[in-house]
Amino acid sequence: MPDTTFASPLLERMARIRLLALDVDGVLSDGRLYFQSDGSETKAFHTLDGQGIKMLQSVGVRVALITGRDSPMVAERAMALGVAHLHQGITHKLPVLRRLSHELGLELEEVAYCGDDLPDLASIHHAGIGISVPNAPPYIGAHADWITERPGGHGAVREICDALLKARGDWEAMLARHLKDPE
Numbered sequence: 001m002p003d004t005t006f007a008s009p010l011l012e013r014m015a016r017i018r019l020l021a022l023d024v025d026g027v028l029s030d031g032r033l034y035f036q037s038d039g040s041e042t043k044a045f046h047t048l049d050g051q052g053i054k055m056l057q058s059v060g061v062r063v064a065l066i067t068g069r070d071s072p073m074v075a076e077r078a079m080a081l082g083v084a085h086l087h088q089g090i091t092h093k094l095p096v097l098r099r100l101s102h103e104l105g106l107e108l109e110e111v112a113y114c115g116d117d118l119p120d121l122a123s124i125h126h127a128g129i130g131i132s133v134p135n136a137p138p139y140i141g142a143h144a145d146w147i148t149e150r151p152g153g154h155g156a157v158r159e160i161c162d163a164l165l166k167a168r169g170d171w172e173a174m175l176a177r178h179l180k181d182p183e
Contacts, residue, residue, distance in 0.1 A: 006163070010145060013129055014167035018110040020056060021085075021097055021123070022157060024067035024074050026116035027133060030153030043073050046153060052161030053081050059170045064100055066093045068119050094122040114160060116140060116152055131160060 006014065025031050028049055034042045053063050064085035065078055071088065078086040087096050093115070101111055113120070113127035116136035124130035125143050132144035133152040141147045148156040165171045 006146070006167070010129070011167050013109070013145075014112070014164055015169070016110055017061060017112045017129060017164055017168070018106055019062045019064060019101065019104060019112070020053075020160065020164065021064040021066055021100070021111060021113045021127070023093075023115035023117075023120050024065055024071075025069060026135060027114050027152040028065070028077075028157055030151065031116065031135065041071060041073070043071065044153065045077055046155055046158070048155045049157035049161075050077075050081050052158035053083065055174055056161045056164060057082060059165065059168065059174070061164065061168075062104060064097075066090050066096050066100075066123070068093075091119065092122075093119055094126055097123050097127065112160070112164065114148075114157070 022028055028045055029043045036042065057063055062085065063083050065074065065083055066087045067074060068090055069088065074088060075086060085100055090096050097111065097113060098108070101108055108126055109128035111127045112129040112131060113123040114131035115124055116133050117140060121140060121143060124132060124140065129146065130144045131146050131148065132141045133148050133156045135151040148159045150156040150159050165174055
């Protein structure tokens with residue numbers, strides 16, 4: 001059953017998404033960076049977001065992470081979630097998004113992109129669906145097709161994944177699969 005909180009034209013566009021590309025800091029994490037005394041960095045990731053990514057991938061929607069920082073923790077998280085398309089240390093994200101779309105045989109209209117700051121702005125603007133989070137500066141959200149209710153690092157990605165699953169018509173089957181008794 002489609003999510004009725006979105007206008008019909010946006011729902012139609014959501015149903016065609018075949019790649020979800022995400023920024024990391026401020027989207028998959030809350031944007032804060034924690035540095036240890038040895039100089040190492042730590043981040044927190046929400047388990048709801050991870051489950052949403054796995055659910056989306058299970059129905060054939062690819063997921064990519066495109067981030068400005070280079071972090072071993074992000075590589076570990078991507079590997080744990082089975083995210084094959086990880087691009088770190090990227091200053092200009094739109095060229096990477098275009099190249100990845102081309103490699104996967106997709107049009108940008110089939111791509112949803114979620115970001116929260118200036119390096120994400122061109123990708124938000126040019127993707128089939130540009131998404132931002134409420135913790136982003138207002139001038140970023142002004143260019144998005146949709147701003148999630150949940151902030152980055154606190155289930156925003158899960159909100160996106162659930163909405164895409166509903167728009168694609170995969171939601172009821174996903175619930176049914178998880179309602180089954182495994183025994």
